[in-house]
Amino acid sequence: MSKETRLNLAIQKTGRLADESRSLLERCGIDLLKSKDQLVCKAQNFPLDVFFVRVNDIPTFVATNACHIGIISQNILMDEQTVTTNPQLKGIQTLMELGFGRCRLSIAVPNSSEYQGIKAFEGKRIATSYQGLLREYLKQNDVNCEIVPMQGAVEIAPRMGMADAICDLVSTGTTLAINGLKEVEVIFESQSVLIRNSELNTVQEELLERLRLRLKSVQVAKSSKYITLHCPVKKLEEIKSILPGSEAPTILALQGREDLVAVHAVCNEGVFWNTMEDLKAMGASSIMVLPIEKMLD
Ligand code: AMP
Numbered sequence: 001m002s003k004e005t006r007l008n009l010a011i012q013k014t015g016r017l018a019d020e021s022r023s024l025l026e027r028c029g030i031d032l033l034k035s036k037d038q039l040v041c042k043a044q045n046f047p048l049d050v051f052f053v054r055v056n057d058i059p060t061f062v063a064t065n066a067c068h069i070g071i072i073s074q075n076i077l078m079d080e081q082t083v084t085t086n087p088q089l090k091g092i093q094t095l096m097e098l099g100f101g102r103c104r105l106s107i108a109v110p111n112s113s114e115y116q117g118i119k120a121f122e123g124k125r126i127a128t129s130y131q132g133l134l135r136e137y138l139k140q141n142d143v144n145c146e147i148v149p150m151q152g153a154v155e156i157a158p159r160m161g162m163a164d165a166i167c168d169l170v171s172t173g174t175t176l177a178i179n180g181l182k183e184v185e186v187i188f189e190s191q192s193v194l195i196r197n198s199e200l201n202t203v204q205e206e207l208l209e210r211l212r213l214r215l216k217s218v219q220v221a222k223s224s225k226y227i228t229l230h231c232p233v234k235k236l237e238e239i240k241s242i243l244p245g246s247e248a249p250t251i252l253a254l255q256g257r258e259d260l261v262a263v264h265a266v267c268n269e270g271v272f273w274n275t276m277e278d279l280k281a282m283g284a285s286s287i288m289v290l291p292i293e294k295m296l297d
Helices: 018-027 055-063 074-083 131-140 174-178 202-223 233-241 273-281
Strands: 007-012 040-042 048-053 069-073 093-097 103-110 125-128 146-149 165-170 181-190 192-196 225-232 250-254 257-267 285-291
Touching (some): 007 055, 007 202, 018 048, 055 069, 055 192, 069 074, 093 202, 125 131, 131 181, 165 174, 192 202
Parallel strands (some): 007 069, 125 146, 125 165
Antiparallel strands (some): 225 285, 250 257
């Protein structure tokens, strides 16, 4: 198969998104055989070549169409797009949210400072590795503030007297707590996304659509559960009404039981213990909640 009939995908080589990106492809049924320091890998059973690169380079790979698609954190893409004047980088499109690598870009100040709102940063200094998004946020709020650019270890800047506050990614909040900082403004909510170049040929567009459908189906399957239970016929409507996110359950007769039926349903939301307890209290029995591996509507 020639190059033009395959899709090139850029994913992070090592780091927070690397393992999830690979595992997502595996859940889409795409087999990757990759040794530790290999930079490119041909999928065995899908016309896809996967390039393992630094996450900050992914926008450039996709902007130049060296890779047609990429998996990246929204915050990196948005930060790049807010500062660049390059039309190719600005033209990168987000195809879908992938739901992992969730974090927020926040402003944090020392615990000892009394926070008085974003306007209080007028004339102050904020250290960050995300100059584009921070600058945009300050502009929107009409605040003039010096941005101190840093490549990492941003959280030590206030202690070192380099800045009054920091703007950094927060996931669990542990790093802020360890460094005596408190989160005061969330400026961007981020997660991983699938991005694409706009100039794909017809075959590549078709391959991308196939991949998009598989990703979608993996997402739907992950958030859905298959529930089966036995239900007194008299209670059927009541029980159906509390099955979470289920539209049309299948009702099956149970041999030798006129008073009971079996209910099978795909629930598009999580099924929690309290729902199971409510079902039981209404008279349901033999309640089973099963994971769904794949689902294609
Ligand atoms: P946490 O202590 O879990 O709040 O994580 C904060 C530290 O991890 C900071 O140094 C952040 O720069 C970094 N971090 C958190 N989430 C992400 C992410 N999704 N991608 C890259 N770095 C992150």
